Amino acid sequence: MTFYQKLEQHHKKLAKLDHLASICSWDQAAMMPEGGNAARSEAMAELAVISHEMATAPYLAEWFELAHRESLSQEEKASLTEMKRVWRNANVLPADLVEEQSLACSTCEHAWRTQRGNNDWQGFSENLKKVVELTRREAKIRSEATGLSPYDALLDQYEPGMTSAKLDALFADVKTWLPELITQIREKQTHDEVMQPVGPFPIDEQKALSLDIMQKLGFDFHHGRLDVSMHPFCGGVPTDVRITTRYDEADFTSALMGVIHETGHARYEQGLPEKWAGLPVGTARSMGIHESQSLFFEMQLSRSENFIDILAPLAAETFNRIDDPALTPENLTLLNTRVAPGYIRVDADEVTYPAHVILRYEIERDLIEGRIEVADIPELWDRKMHEYLGLNTKGNFTDGCMQDIHWPMGSFGYFPSYTLGAMYAAQFMAAMRKEMNVENLIRERNFQPIFNWLDRHVWKRASLVNTDKLLIESTGEALNAQHLKDHLISRYLG
Template sequence: MATTEDADAAPDAYTTLLEQYQRVANVEAASGLLSWDQQVTMPEGGAPARGQQLSTLSGLQHELLTDDAVAEALEELDDAELTDEQAAVVREIRRQYRRADAVPQALVEEISAKSSEALEMWEQAKAEDDFETFAPILEELIELKREYAEHIDPDRDPYAVLFEDYEPYVDLDTAERVLTRLREELVPLIDDIGDSGVEQPRPFADGTFPEDDQEALSRDILDRLGYDWEHGRLDVSSHPFTSGTQYDSRITTRFDEDDPLGALTATIHEFGHAFYSLGLPREAYGTPLGEDRDLSVHESQSRLWENHVGRSEPFWDLVADDLDAHFEDLDDADPETLYRAANRVYDDNLIRVEADELTYHMHIVVRFEIERELISGDLDVADVPEVWNDKYEQYLGLRPETDAEGCLQDIHWSHGSFGYFPTYSLGSVLAAQLFAAAEDDLGDLDEDIRTGEFDALAEWLREHVHRHGARYETDELIERATGEGLTADYFLEYVAGKYGDLYNC
């Protein structure tokens, strides 16, 4: 499906390029669906065949993208007169083509097969709290990803090359500067909170909250937020994630009967991802104009809904009665108590996906530092648990007692996703910047959130972010949406004000 503008007076080479890329996009979407099934509904015995299926599809996608027809069309379009939209499409396909063409298809298929195998090994290792089960295949994946990066550019830092798979237009130096600034400015705030003597309530501490009740609540909250059930679904997985396109975007969450807040915030986070995917222009499906603008922007959408909406005071005014209706063991469900509980700074939390807005970024710093050393060869896989625990003690004042709650807690390395983690912090920073820009245009959104009226915010995001797909590079998209380049100022101002009020510091 090409856009109207693309279909009118498009050069023949452009039409050929678009037709070929639409096949690439369809294969990628099919791979995503098989991967979703592997993590959600596939029987345990299906893994060997699924690995082969995903490997074949990865190879086919690579073959289609690097086909001579794509190379010839791109060459013909070098000096062609193109519309702005057509030029953006050609830019994005050329970038993908150049990276893919540098990597042997056999390596692409091997990485895919190994990642599918690693997912099963990670699941087992985490369940058994046994890092040694996962370590050998992790070593293989690291070596494969080093080889992958070397094919793309042997003269550059391989981690920077891998990072570009997830964020091609914000360079690694910028990401590192953002992470450094967050570490330098958040640690003193976290220390002040620890010294404040203020204890936030814990209304869920003594109760048991059945999974069925939590799922019913999650579905009610998704209804309130405006999740499009005709084009989506909610399921359970070991690690919450979102998968799909503008026609079919599925979310997963996970439930802990001792901690319903974790499931609720994870569900809202994944809603943000799905809301972005479902907001991409349908008429541009199968083209870069119908695809997301990479992970920093994607994470900004999930973190905006999770934190600026889902952890806001007016949101708990809206949903307090919902929690009271679903949970018999919840004695104190007044909005103020729930708001404070949802924003308690977890001085005893080891789990990234359950972290508060402040310590969350220390979790990211730990992962960023470790995986850079893994890819550079400065850290042996066998030493990961000890280094992980040392860094948690250094940055969070905690030391994991098990690998399951330490270095095995995240799924990303089993996918071979080295370079992904910095986008979580970049996304959080951008979320604050976008939310501030939305309020500049729309006015204070507290009353809208309090009454469950999300249309204005949703439409603003659709207009300024979603409808553009990958038309603009990341920095231009941010500039157009907010009037300035990416900055951590809004995030740091937001958390200083919010947590200063909560903790009298």
């Protein structure tokens, strides 16, 4: 057995443990009764320790060195690169830092669940300071190992190859046109008469509609299922993808759009190449590319007029309301393309969403680089919310800088993925349009060519090439934010 093969075997074992952790974590969110939590958390922590020990086994350094000298195919070389990336990420942190972080984050996140509701910035910031301090130590260590700046070293874990220099340029451009675009769209929409559909929409009917749409969007129920959890997510493993949603009897669109979003994530996972199953090179390219698939399904595809023409009668039929004027294609289109600046990121429309991300990016970048401190966050948040979205958040920490779980969890460097995803998605759609008449295909309910394009250019590429190359090979160019701008102008001002 070659050393490359030994490394493959090793990583396939790790993937098997990840498989069980994934399913148990899904269970924890979607199935587990509350009294099971303490023992479950301990059991999962034990598995994490075993996985970490395996992932950092001392003999791996030599195996990597010897594997590099072996004769490998192009794909095997990519595979080796990805294995090494995973190894380096796991290996670089000292065990006591990992443990301290785990404790600080779990303390901070747990307290945050109460503090957020109490608007208790003072209490929260005490815990967050500890998390930031440890994250800075982590970033410094990762920075030394990679040669990247501290923040970039964190970013690199979620979006390999992305840097704050690139993001600064991208987001500086967005900031030149986004506020004006929002104003123009708001003006254009002033006289739209949008009806809010009035519930109740029974949950079993919402579920039936969700399953129907998932089927139409090609979700493979032989390899996945839909359930309910407090915070919707896409989990499980490629052969068994678990997506969740949360139903609200008063409003069916939020669960439905959520399901479509998670279906995009799911199809990426279900479409990953079997040949590379269980290896890092066979996993999703990055968080941004993952988000591009969910946003392609949700924003590019399903909020298009032609798709809503399909969705609306399905909804009307499922809820037995064929005469409900709120469920016409026209009204559902108005509803699903309504633009309104708001406090909450997860509730934001696709036009104002980038503003939420840029704000968070600018704050967390400076925080990790040591240019600002935790105490500076509220003022910066207020200033930027006012500047980007014209909203006043002063004193409202609950719906301001305390709204997201990311920072309390210690996930710094993740936020940019959301807007990168929106940009990638728009760029994929623009490229697809050069090859086929997408609008006609949707009208004809012939989605297969669209899915085939994504499968060929994104899903089956997994991590076989880096993000730049994936974009160039599929769209003819590197990341170009103009496509998102064009999409927004065309949909909202066209």
